[in-house]
Amino acid sequence: xxxxxxxxDSIESSFHTDFKNTMTYGEYLNxxxxxxxxxxxxxxxxxxxxxxxxxxxxxxxxLILHELKGAIEAIKENELSTAFKMLSRVSRTQTQIIQxxxxxxxxxxxxxxxxxxxxxxxxxFQSYQYRMIEFALGYKTSHVLTIYEKDKALHDELSAxxxxxxxxxxxxxxxxxxxxxxxxxxxxxxVTGTYQQNESVKEAWLTxxxxxxxxxDLYELAEKLVDIEDxxxxxxxxxxxxxxxxxxxxxxxxxxxxVGYLKKVLDHRFFPELWDIRTEx
Numbered sequence: 001x002x003x004x005x006x007x008x009d010s011i012e013s014s015f016h017t018d019f020k021n022t023m024t025y026g027e028y029l030n031x032x033x034x035x036x037x038x039x040x041x042x043x044x045x046x047x048x049x050x051x052x053x054x055x056x057x058x059x060x061x062x063l064i065l066h067e068l069k070g071a072i073e074a075i076k077e078n079e080l081s082t083a084f085k086m087l088s089r090v091s092r093t094q095t096q097i098i099q100x101x102x103x104x105x106x107x108x109x110x111x112x113x114x115x116x117x118x119x120x121x122x123x124x125f126q127s128y129q130y131r132m133i134e135f136a137l138g139y140k141t142s143h144v145l146t147i148y149e150k151d152k153a154l155h156d157e158l159s160a161x162x163x164x165x166x167x168x169x170x171x172x173x174x175x176x177x178x179x180x181x182x183x184x185x186x187x188x189x190x191v192t193g194t195y196q197q198n199e200s201v202k203e204a205w206l207t208x209x210x211x212x213x214x215x216x217d218l219y220e221l222a223e224k225l226v227d228i229e230d231x232x233x234x235x236x237x238x239x240x241x242x243x244x245x246x247x248x249x250x251x252x253x254x255x256x257x258x259v260g261y262l263k264k265v266l267d268h269r270f271f272p273e274l275w276d277i278r279t280e281x
Contacts, residue, residue: 070082078177138194
């Protein structure tokens with residue numbers, strides 16, 4: 001007997017259902033590859049959580065890098081409003097990664113120990129995308145490149161990023177282009193080194209914050225950078241506290257000191273002058 005149409009049937013009658021010759025949602029997103037990439041190395045139930053949290057975070061980091069690269073190019077071309085949109089998206093994306101720690105913190109120490117040995121020496125410390133984010137923000141240490149020598153193509157990609165100016169370098173160049181006095185040593189610095197605080201940069205930002213109306217675009221650029229660093233520090237803090245909660249003060253799987261190392265990196269400022277001037281306003 002033919003089924004009588006329901007109210008829901010009429011609502012959905014316009015939905016496309018024949019995909020014999022057209023692309024599906026799953027095909028567009030390559031879901032078969034994404035959803036088959038959670039390969040547990042143990043039989044423990046909670047390893048799935050551990051894998052997915054880190055994979056999702058890496059996807060968000062891919063978007064952060066995409067937006068940071070676009071923003072750097074936009075600032076170089078003095079297209080600051082374009083850069084603002086991208087930088088806003090970076091900080092919004094960062095909130096998603098911060099919240100991921102809340103999910104991972106549901107993993108207890110005893111549960112983690114059930115599959116920790118399966119990780120070998122694999123560690124989030126080795127995340128190459130995170131290193132590229134650090135490079136894009138101006139924090140560079142050459143010794144980390146040795147981690148990636150196993151994969152020449154990846155090593156070459158990281159090395160290229162290492163030699164590129166970070167977003168703070170191009171932001172400082174924008175200050176100089178606006179007529180603010182910046183030391184030549186800063187404008188021509190070796191970008192393979194971690195940025196070091198400079199008094200002329202501090203004075204330039206202070207001038208901007210003291211005359212917001214005149215320097216509105218540069219003021220907004222400064223606040224976008226502060227948003228990003230603030231979020232990154234929140235991410236680092238939640239990382240440290242989650243690791244402390246799950247493994248205490250044991251060494252990390254990658255050989256780091258674990259919580260000790262994570263506490264140490266909390267002290268680094270990517271855009272130091274933007275924080276210093278707040279005491280002088």
